[in-house]
Amino acid sequence: MPGNSPRPNRRKAGTKKGAVVGSGGQRRKGLEGKGPTPKAVDRFKHVAARKAAAARKANPPKNGDRPRTAAGRRAQGTREGAELLVGRNPVVEALRAEIPASALFIAQGVDVDERINEAVQTAGDRGLSILEVSRTELDRMTGGVLHQGIGLKVPPYSYADLPDVLSSASGTPLLVALDGVTDPRNLGAVVRSAAAFGASGVILPERRAAGMTATAWRTSAGAAARVPVARVTNLTRTLRSLQDQGFTVLGLDADGDVDSDSLDVGTDPVVIVVGSEGRGLSRLVGEACDQLVSIPMTSDTESLNASVAAAVLLADVARQRRQAAHD
Incomplete structure (x- = not known):
């Protein structure tokens, strides 16, 4: 019966230890979690880990242990692991640019078009592993991001050095600097606009x-x-250094002193600075700008998204350069 256990809850007289009935809290440790389950490629002897090891063995990195980008820049150190690029256009563009990669993943039953065919052909020509996985597995690998049935496993992004960006610029340099933009989708949209309007590169601060x-x-x-995208330690210091090299620094600000229609930058080297999604330009970065530029809008619209505002000003600068070239 409960309470009538013959097991004594005591020790012999003279011993230092007290009662010993119970686990003493040891069982509680056994019930604690041991962290998230490792990914398949990180599990010893798992089939996915063996495939990844075979892919690395078949495609050892060239020019040392640190991968280079298509332009030959060495990757900077990073804490991030390998990335999975998804989407048909991004994957095809990365393969065309010969970005270092280790494997191409194709979802089973995917609708094949010319981009899928080109990705598979290019990956095969480069000797990359081409793995067919279920759509559910690709969903899990990408965290639910829209992947269009294709993914490319690549090392962490290889940032450029700013002096290399300037030396490789064709024509008069046009740069875009981001001050505290924390949304990667805004960053991607700015990079796309920079490519569309002939910018030489994008500058990011290392922190925040x-x-x-x-x-x-x-x-x-x-x-x-x-x-190319370059990372710098101190954005304000970098902007002042660029001013010393002849750049005009234009900061996007809703309360700017000059609107984009009144700009007169001609063919001068230009840096367009875009502030964060919420607070805009930081105080020190704003003070480092030669001009604060606003975009004319109707009174019913308070502000534009950071990437949209960058695209508008990039288009204005590109238009002025085209006009200056024709004059």
């Missing part, structure tokens, strides 16, 4: 800003393979 993740890659629709 979005990086070139798979989401940014996909939003750029592959433009990230054509437009």
Whole structure:
């Protein structure tokens, strides 16, 4: 019966230890979680891990252990692991630019078009592993992001050095700098606009800003393979250094002193600075700008998305350069 256990709840007299009935809290440790289940490719002897190891063995990195981008820039150190680029245009553009990659994933039963065919052909020519997976598995690998039935496993994005961006610029340099933009979709959209209007590159601060993740890659629709992105330690210091090199720094601000229609930058080297989605330009970055530029809008519209505002000003600068070239 309960309460009549013959087991004594005591020790012999003279011992230092007290009662020993119960686990002493040891069982509680056994019930605690041991963290998330590792991914299949990280599990020892798992079939996915063996395939990944075989792919790495068949395609060892060239030029040392650190991969290079299509332009030959070395990757900077990062804590991020490999990324999975998704979407047909981003994957095809990355393969065309010969971005380092280890495997191409194709969903079973995917609707095949010319982009899927080109991706498979290019990956095969490069000797990459081409793996057919279920759509459910690809959904899990991408975290539910719209992938269009295709994914490319690549190393972390390889950021450029700003001096290399300037030296490789064709014609008069046009740069876009982002001040505290934390949404990777906005970053990807800015990179896409930069490619559309002939910008030489994009500048990001290392801290408190979005990086070139798979989401940014996909939003750029592959433009990230054509437009170099540089990371700098101090954006304000970088802008002042560019001013010393002859750049005009234009900061986008809803309360700017000059509107984009009145700009007169001609063929000068230009840096367009875009502030964060909420607070706009930080104080120090705003003070470093030569001009604060607003975009004319109807009174019913308070503001534009950061990437849209960047596209509008990029289009205005590109238009002025075309006019100056014709004059």
